[in-house]
Amino acid sequence: xxxxxxxxxxxxxxxxxxxxxxxxxxxxxxxxxxxxxxxxxxxxxxxxxxxxxxxxxxxxxxxxxxxxxxxxxxxxxxxxxxxxxxxxxxxxxxxxxxxxxxxxxxxxxxxxxxxxxxxxxxxxxxxxxxxxxxxxxxxxxxxxxxx
Numbered sequence: 001x002x003x004x005x006x007x008x009x010x011x012x013x014x015x016x017x018x019x020x021x022x023x024x025x026x027x028x029x030x031x032x033x034x035x036x037x038x039x040x041x042x043x044x045x046x047x048x049x050x051x052x053x054x055x056x057x058x059x060x061x062x063x064x065x066x067x068x069x070x071x072x073x074x075x076x077x078x079x080x081x082x083x084x085x086x087x088x089x090x091x092x093x094x095x096x097x098x099x100x101x102x103x104x105x106x107x108x109x110x111x112x113x114x115x116x117x118x119x120x121x122x123x124x125x126x127x128x129x130x131x132x133x134x135x136x137x138x139x140x141x142x143x144x145x146x147x
Contacts, residue, residue: 042070043068044066063077064076068091074088110127120141123139
């Protein structure tokens, strides 16, 4: 019985160290990454705020947002040619490999890192692409509700 308890204690301490090290460099456990992205129900992240026109239809002059839902759906709204183009995809947090948070949106995998300040939470998405392909990060911002 004693060796079993010792093994459980050792495993628990490894999990604590791993989580602490990951949090120190902007990575968090998978379940927390999912919670942070969806806010528990849905959360809209902004690349560039959508700017619309008054009147019928969904006319816009610019903008790009992602809304992550807790049921692992994501809606990407992007202003293209003065119209909002809505794309619906699925997303998931992949099991951590090498202490990196990896998410998949549609068929594209991204390394994701979070950063916070007093007013906003930022998520940097770095596409995982073959070596030699140019990488362009996507920075999402979620404005914390004012209390």
